[in-house]
Amino acid sequence: MERSPRGRTRDGSRPARRDVLRAGGLMLGALGAPALLSACGTTASANGAGNVLRVSQPGDPKTLDPQKQGDMVSMNVLINMFDTLTTRGRDNQLHPRLAVSWKATSKRTWRFTLRPDVRFHNGEPCDAHAVAFSIKRLLAPATKSPIVELRYVEDVTVIDPLTLDVHTTLHDPILPAKLSLFGGVVVPPRYLSEVGDDGFARRPVGTGPFTFVSWQRDHELRMRAYRDHWQGPPSLDGLVFSPAPNASSSLASLQSGGVDLVAGLTPDAAQQLQGYSGVRLDGHTGIRTSYLSLNTLEKGPLQDRRVRQALNHAIDVPLLIKAVLGGKATETPALVPRGAFGFDPTVRPFTRSVDRARALMAEAGYPHGFTTTLTASNVDSNVAEALSGLLAKAGVHAPVNLLDPGTYAARLTSDNRGALGPLYLAASTVWTMDGQSIVQSNVRSDRRQSRWHSKEADRLIDVEELSEDPARREQAFSDLQRLMREEAPFVFLYQLDNIFARNDRPHWKPGSAGVLAMQSAEVSQ
Amino acid sequence: MSEVTLDEPPTRTQTPPRGGHRARLLRTILKRLLTALFVLLCTATVAFFLVRLSGDPVKILLPPDATAQQESALRASLGLDRPLLTQYADYLWGLPRFDFGDSLVYGQPVREILADRLPATLELAGAALAVTLVIAIPAGVFAAMRRGRGSDKTVMTGVLLGQSTPPFWVGILLILVFAVWLHALPASGYGHLANLVLPAVTLAVYSVAVVARLLRSSLIDVLTSDHIRSARAKGFGPLKVVLTHGLRNASLPVVTVVGLEVGSLLGGAILTERVFSWPGVGQLTIEAISNRDFPLVQATVLFFATTFVVVNLLVDISYSFLDPRVRTSR
Numbered sequence: 001m002e003r004s005p006r007g008r009t010r011d012g013s014r015p016a017r018r019d020v021l022r023a024g025g026l027m028l029g030a031l032g033a034p035a036l037l038s039a040c041g042t043t044a045s046a047n048g049a050g051n052v053l054r055v056s057q058p059g060d061p062k063t064l065d066p067q068k069q070g071d072m073v074s075m076n077v078l079i080n081m082f083d084t085l086t087t088r089g090r091d092n093q094l095h096p097r098l099a100v101s102w103k104a105t106s107k108r109t110w111r112f113t114l115r116p117d118v119r120f121h122n123g124e125p126c127d128a129h130a131v132a133f134s135i136k137r138l139l140a141p142a143t144k145s146p147i148v149e150l151r152y153v154e155d156v157t158v159i160d161p162l163t164l165d166v167h168t169t170l171h172d173p174i175l176p177a178k179l180s181l182f183g184g185v186v187v188p189p190r191y192l193s194e195v196g197d198d199g200f201a202r203r204p205v206g207t208g209p210f211t212f213v214s215w216q217r218d219h220e221l222r223m224r225a226y227r228d229h230w231q232g233p234p235s236l237d238g239l240v241f242s243p244a245p246n247a248s249s250s251l252a253s254l255q256s257g258g259v260d261l262v263a264g265l266t267p268d269a270a271q272q273l274q275g276y277s278g279v280r281l282d283g284h285t286g287i288r289t290s291y292l293s294l295n296t297l298e299k300g301p302l303q304d305r306r307v308r309q310a311l312n313h314a315i316d317v318p319l320l321i322k323a324v325l326g327g328k329a330t331e332t333p334a335l336v337p338r339g340a341f342g343f344d345p346t347v348r349p350f351t352r353s354v355d356r357a358r359a360l361m362a363e364a365g366y367p368h369g370f371t372t373t374l375t376a377s378n379v380d381s382n383v384a385e386a387l388s389g390l391l392a393k394a395g396v397h398a399p400v401n402l403l404d405p406g407t408y409a410a411r412l413t414s415d416n417r418g419a420l421g422p423l424y425l426a427a428s429t430v431w432t433m434d435g436q437s438i439v440q441s442n443v444r445s446d447r448r449q450s451r452w453h454s455k456e457a458d459r460l461i462d463v464e465e466l467s468e469d470p471a472r473r474e475q476a477f478s479d480l481q482r483l484m485r486e487e488a489p490f491v492f493l494y495q496l497d498n499i500f501a502r503n504d505r506p507h508w509k510p511g512s513a514g515v516l517a518m519q520s521a522e523v524s525q
Numbered sequence: 526m527s528e529v530t531l532d533e534p535p536t537r538t539q540t541p542p543r544g545g546h547r548a549r550l551l552r553t554i555l556k557r558l559l560t561a562l563f564v565l566l567c568t569a570t571v572a573f574f575l576v577r578l579s580g581d582p583v584k585i586l587l588p589p590d591a592t593a594q595q596e597s598a599l600r601a602s603l604g605l606d607r608p609l610l611t612q613y614a615d616y617l618w619g620l621p622r623f624d625f626g627d628s629l630v631y632g633q634p635v636r637e638i639l640a641d642r643l644p645a646t647l648e649l650a651g652a653a654l655a656v657t658l659v660i661a662i663p664a665g666v667f668a669a670m671r672r673g674r675g676s677d678k679t680v681m682t683g684v685l686l687g688q689s690t691p692p693f694w695v696g697i698l699l700i701l702v703f704a705v706w707l708h709a710l711p712a713s714g715y716g717h718l719a720n721l722v723l724p725a726v727t728l729a730v731y732s733v734a735v736v737a738r739l740l741r742s743s744l745i746d747v748l749t750s751d752h753i754r755s756a757r758a759k760g761f762g763p764l765k766v767v768l769t770h771g772l773r774n775a776s777l778p779v780v781t782v783v784g785l786e787v788g789s790l791l792g793g794a795i796l797t798e799r800v801f802s803w804p805g806v807g808q809l810t811i812e813a814i815s816n817r818d819f820p821l822v823q824a825t826v827l828f829f830a831t832t833f834v835v836v837n838l839l840v841d842i843s844y845s846f847l848d849p850r851v852r853t854s855r
Contacts, residue, residue: 059812062630070588144602144632148591201633217641218804218812219715244713244802245811248697252712253802256704406817410584415593428589441590449589 052238053506053523055516056250056259060218060243065201066185067138070146072429075181076263076516077221077241081121082206084184085112085131086176090511092339092433094177098126098186098207104468107171114162118230120188121211128164132156133189135166149183149432171466173473174341177432181515209234209519218243235522248272254279254501260523261508262501263516267325268382270499274326280504283328283497287512289337289438290329290427292374292387292491295418296452301372302422306364308488312350314357314394315387315491324386329494334481335438337495339512342435342464342477347485349492357394369395376400376425377408384425398423417451427496431513435477436465442490443480452489550842557841561834565827569620572826573613581605582629582817603629605819616823625827626820630813635824639806645715646805649798650790652725657732657786664733665740666767672745681738688734692793696727696800713802724801728793732786739782743775750774777844784840788833 061074066082069075087097099112118126135156138145152168152175159165168175178184191205204212209231210223223239242259244250247269253259255276273279294302294311301307321329333349336342361369374391376384384400391398401421403411411419412426428438444461445453460483463476484490498514508521583600600606619626625635664680671677687695703723704712714720747753748771756770757763795807802808806825813821 063632065632068632070586141598141602144599146586146588146591146599148588148595151592151595198633216715216804217638218802218808219645242714242802245808246799246802249700249713249800249802252700252705253714256708256712258704258711258714406580406585406815409589410580413584413587413589413591413596437590448593 050238051236051523051525052240053236053261053508053518053521054240054242054259055261055263055518056242056244056253057263057516058243058245058247058250061215061221061241063201064204064212064215065197066182066204066206067134067143067145067147067187068201070148070182072431072515073243073264078185078204078206079181079208079515079517080210080223080239080519081204081208081212082185082187083118083126083208084181085179085186086184087180088177088433088511088513088515090509092512094180094433097180098131098184099176099179102176104171104173105165107468108168110166110168110172110175111159112164112166114164115230116162118207119228120191120207121205121226122188122191124188124190124205126186126188126207127161128158129161130189131186132158132164134186137187137192138183147182149178149181171468173466173468173470174432174434174436177341177434181431181513210239213238229519231519234519236518239518241516251279251501254503257503260503260505263498263514265499265501267328267496267499270328270501271326273501278503280502282500282502284500284510284514285330285339285512286496286498286514287337287339287431287433288427288429288496289332289335290383290425290493290496291332291335292493293420293424293426293442293449293451294489294491295422296489298418298422300422301361301364301366301370304364305487306360307366308491309350310357310360310364310394311391311396311491312488313353313360314396315390315493316352317349317493318352320383320386320390321494324382325494325496328497328499330497332492332495334485334492335442335490336435336477336481337430337438339495340430340433340435340438341470342474342481344478344481347478347481350485350488354394361395366395369397371397372422373401374398374423374425375408375421376402377405378402379405380425380427387425412449415448417449423491429513431515433512439464439480443484452487454483454487454489457483554838554842557838561838564834565830568830569617569823569827570613572823573616576817576819576822577609579817582819585817586630605629616820620827625824628813628818628821630816630818630821635820638809638821639824639828642804642806642809645803646791646794646798646807648721649724649728649794649803649805650787652721653728653732653790653794654783654787656725656729657736657790658783660729661733661736662740664737665744666772668737668741669744669748669771670763670767672741677741681741684734684737687730688738690730692727692731693796693800695730696724696797699723699727700800715802715804724797724803727800728790728797731793732790735786736779736783740775740779743778744771747771747774780843781840784836784843788836791832792829 057073057076059073061077062069062071063074064078066078083098085097085099087095089095098115098118100115102110102112105111114128114131120126135150135153137143138147138150139153152170152172153166154169155167157165157167166175186207188205192200195203209226209229211226213222213224215221220240220242225234225237227233244253247265250259250262251269251273254262255278270281273281294308296302296308317331321327321331330338331349333347338345361367374384374388381402384402388398388400428441430438439461441447442449443452444450444458457480460476460480464473464480467473467476498510505523506521507524508518510516583596583603583605587596587599597606604612616626623636627633628635628638631638664684668677668680700712700723703710710723711720744767748767753766753770756766794805795810797803798805798807799811806828809821810825813825
């Protein structure tokens with residue numbers, strides 16, 4: 001009897017103690033009272049768990065208006081709230097999503113048939129009118145959209161509630177692929193007219209598998225499962241995205257149980273994690289493709305095909321992947337990555353041999369090598385230094401010139417093809433999964449970053465870009481890769497893996513583009 | 526010689542304005558306010574032109590395969606194709622109305638974005654200030670009372686260590702120990718009290734050192750003065766002497782430095798926020814700079830400048846209340 005009142009008094013005093021803790025709690029960490037606070041810490045992390053998947057990636061979405069952003073970090077979040085017309089499966093093939101079928105009805109028209117009975121989270125129907133509205137909104141200058149995929153689209157016509165025609169200025173064979181991500185998001189016209197652009201960005205409404213709950217910038221974005229999704233409800237109850245710009249802090253949250261899955265890791269950050277208990281590392285062949293661009297337009301050694309081949313022989317890509325990237329990349333023989341339409345597996349990579357490289361250079365009149373510079377963005381400094389070292393072995397002295405990413409990007413997109421110097425290290429994410437997008441900006445002689453002009457290559461690109469027949473396109477891609485393998489206007493490097501670190505709760509597999517669509521994800525509790 | 530020119534012209538001191546101390550105080554404050562406004566105008570101008578030297582935000586906003594037409598269309602819709610001076614005039618015209626324009630990246634008014642993030646940064650800096658005072662004052666007093674002894678040296682060495690360790694390193698160490706090893710506190714996040722502890726301590730470490738060391742030396746100075754000796758002679762205990770007679774007199778330089786620390790706590794939050802993924806103005810600033818989000822960079826720079834200026838102003842004003850000599854000398 002004595003005990004129970006005392007027990008109750010203790011219970012009664014608990015809130016008081018918590019208040020004291022609250023008031024003076026700031027000093028506790030420093031005074032080393034982890035025991036007192038440990039209860040607090042565990043409840044905090046337990047609150048986030050349950051049947052909820054917590055994902056962290058390096059950044060926060062720029063905006064929740066899917067048509068006003070053009071970066072993967074934003075898209076990774078938004079793809080869970082919005083559906084696109086088409087989608088890429090894990091088999092890298094294009095699959096129906098909001099559109100059930102599509103065909104080119106003429107050289108410049110694509111006809112899409114939509115899935116019936118799809119509704120937005122607010123109940124508004126998602127029909128041809130909504131799709132037409134979405135495409136027109138994306139193209140309207142007032143939207144200030146940074147999305148460039150629909151550049152050839154000039155008009156959309158609604159045929160009936162479930163059919164629409166997309167008209168382009170020239171034949172665009174990969175338009176359906178371009179509608180699988182940035183270009184293909186469908187937004188609700190009625191809701192937008194009710195709440196305006198700002199209201200929409202504050203409380204986005206889509207047709208996707210998750211509905212918006214709350215967003216605190218740079219902290220966390222919460223979503224709830226959308227039970228009435230046309231594909232059936234996702235198996236997760238909720239989804240939380242949080243940004244962690246610093247890789248070591250995101251890994252610390254993973255180890256301390258704050259998040260379940262860390263995406264967007266660089267190979268060197270992932271290597272820090274090797275061997276920690278409770279942390280698993282998954283690498284999946286990705287689509288981000290790296291290469292060295294060579295300026296063949298300016299007088300100098302790079303104009304000689306033998307020198308360009310020599311550089312390719314000199315750079316031991318498998319060694320680079322093993323030593324610098326922890327094995328988390330795959331060699332790419334001729335610019336187009338495996339998994340993308342147009343990749344030709346019969347094109348072999350160069351044999352890696354310093355002797356072969358020296359012999360070729362001597363043949364070209366550079367027995368003692370030459371001096372040049374290798375420009376790179378400072379995020380790629382490790383790889384750039386390693387490349388420079390490998391080139392030096394073959395007598396090519398190419399000190400590394402590192403630029404901040406902003407300056408690098410500005411020079412890459414400037415009209416001056418030489419702005420990044422004779423050799424620069426670049427990478428391109430081929431998210432349309434079509435070889436066109438990497439060839440697009442780099443090869444055809446009228447493109448801004450084209451630094452190798454070949455009539456034959458131009459012809460093949462025209463065939464590849466404008467043909468309706470996939471077999472003809474594939475043949476053109478094969479011929480183009482063979483030509484590029486021979487002429488070596490680039491040093492072909494590798495495609496990076498998508499690296500995910502996770503605890504043992506999540507079960508999920510990404511596609512090659514590494515998009516964080518979490519509809520199929522499950523967690524074990 | 527040059528100090529003379531800094532003083533007020535003798536003619537004015539000869540004919541002091543009516544109203545005595547209070548009016549003179551008001552006049553000083555007014556003068557300080559005008560100087561502060563001028564400083565802010567200069568900062569705003571420098572920020573405006575400097576950020577535009579860094580390059581073109583449109584290049585970052587658009588993917589590399591965008592066409593030149595798409596670029597110029599976006600540039601026009603963001604208003605970046607207008608003459609520089611027009612943009613500058615627009616920007617200045619907006620400032621008095623707290624209109625910082627729309628963020629180029631987020632497409633939202635900068636004012637709203639800042640208002641979103643401000644509470645988190647203020648909370649962090651406030652907590653860090655609390656930690657600073659709670660640790661630094663006892664540490665300083667303790668060390669001053671035991672000056673020269675082993676315990677003084679231990680405390681001061683610890684404090685010096687804190688001052689010479691970079692905050693991001695302290696942060697990573699704390700995360701490693703308290704989050705990863707002990708699982709006692711979350712490594713990052715926002716919203717719970719537990720989330721606040723590690724970043725606040727990280728941010729406070731440097732200020733603790735600065736304030737504790739200054740308080741110690743200032744107290745030692747005061748403790749050797751005559752009035753303390755007479756207080757001792759009256760038979761007061763050492764702690765009472767320090768607390769009643771010493772602290773008030775030693776507080777003047779400490780208040781100055783605490784004021785300056787408030788400014789650097791807010792600014793220092795940039796790194797700490799990065800390490801702990803804290804959703805404050807610091808993180809926002811880094812993002813804005815790397816995106817070349819001109820309006821946002823300008824506004825965050827102005828925000829940090831304003832806090833420094835305001836804190837300095839408050840420190841100056843508080844002087845005249847803490848130290849009668851400042852009042853009478855004017």
